[in-house]
Amino acid sequence: MDARSEDLHVVNRVKALLGEEGYAQAFAPIEEASGLPNAAYWSPEWLALERERVFQRSWVFAGAEAEIPEPGDMKPVEIAGAPLIIIRDQEGAVRCVHNVCRHRGARLLREPCNRSSITCPYHAWNYGLDGRLRARPHFSGPDKIDRFENGGGEKLDLVAARAETWNGCIFVNLSGDAEALEDWLAPLLRRTKGYDLSSIRWAGKLDFEVRANWKLVYENYMEGYHVFALHPKLLKFAPMNVRWSGEWDAHVFYNDYVFPELQEGRGDSLPHYPGLSEDDARRGLWSLCFPHFAVEVFPDQFTVLVSYPVAPDLTREELHIFLIGEAAICDEHRNAREAVFSMWDDLNREDLGVLELLQQGRLSPAYDGGRLSPHWEGPTHQFGRLLIEKIIST
Ligand code: FES
Ligand SMILES: [Fe+2]
Structure with a gap:
């Protein structure tokens, strides 16, 4: 779908969910307008649109820096429906990675903790605090360990999300743009x-x-x-x-x-x-x-x-x-x-x-x-x- 027909597609989805009248109300002068129609508060499809088109494309507050003060502190968070981890790395910088293993897709972290690395609970793939793959025990056969000095590259390292801090607040922008x-x-x-x-x-x-x-x-x-x-x-x-x-x-x-x-x-x-x-x-x-x-x-x-x-x-x-x-x-x-x-x-x-x-x-x-x-x-x-x-x- 090209960009123009994608835009038209989204407008049509919005109008289908809100109704022509509900859509028009949002743009009417306050004296005549009403609030958003009920569907905007109850529809799972509408929430999916909000996640995909609003929360993923905006800056979203992901927590306070003080919640992860020490190197190795990490905390699972969920933004726009996506599981993520905010991490204080070895250098003291705040990072954010998607909370999902690059092997079979297990969620990696359930609770806040302090660790020197992240090990997947399923087959123990091990990632550094920078999200890069470090080791895969038994992956290539019994008692063999694949080690990665410089990470596994874009198909194997944890997927990073854009994260920035401001006066102790951590913000994440999933779309990156x-x-x-x-x-x-x-x-x-x-x-x-x-x-x-x-x-x-x-x-x-x-x-x-x-x-x-x-x-x-x-x-x-x-x-x-x-x-x-x-x-x-x-x-x-x-x-x-x-x-x-x-x-x-x-x-x-x-x-x-x-x-x-x-x-x-x-x-x-x-x-x-x-x-x-x-x-x-x-x-x-x-x-x-x-x-x-x-x-x-x-x-x-x-x-x-x-x-x-x-x-x-x-x-x-x-x-x-x-x-x-x-x-x-x-x-x-x-x-x-x-x-x-x-x-x-x-x-x-x-x-x-x-x-x-x-x-x-x-x-x-x-x-x-x-x-x-x-x-x-x-x-x-x-x-x-x-x-x-x-x-x-x-
Ligand atoms: S799903 Fe994570 S190591 Fe297999
Ligand atoms: Fe109030």
């Missing part, structure tokens, strides 16, 4: 230039299983409209009248507010960013680098929220909490740190029930994507449009 990572992050960095992001230190993570489509997590994340109904403590911190809808700048969503005073878990007892302006010391901001790298910045933290689709109605969500400076992750601040973790745990659990309801509501043939608030939900609508544009883009 996404823009430079710094260009992808640029709109976020423009909005956070008052914050010394080189000072962020990983303090740990929270894991959630969400019985809803991954998009619902972000659609909910963007809008402050539901805060008065779901989040009493957050509402006290930042009432409805300091909130606005936020806006997209290219593929990056941005929203913020100025809060009246600090709160436990939000800036009140941990170190703040060095040299933070008075304005930013009273600001809460959150941002989403499409498709899934969301961050929330308070004066004392940089929290990363990422969702990984497992199935149309199941999402794995991780919150990686970065605090400011080495002292923040040492013993002296243990209690304040725990307050940040429980703030996030409570807040996120307040959302989980509603996310499930949104997923279940999308089983109803009486739901057509709904009516959106032009005041609050323009960016939510635009998220759907960006998704379709990315899927049909060349």
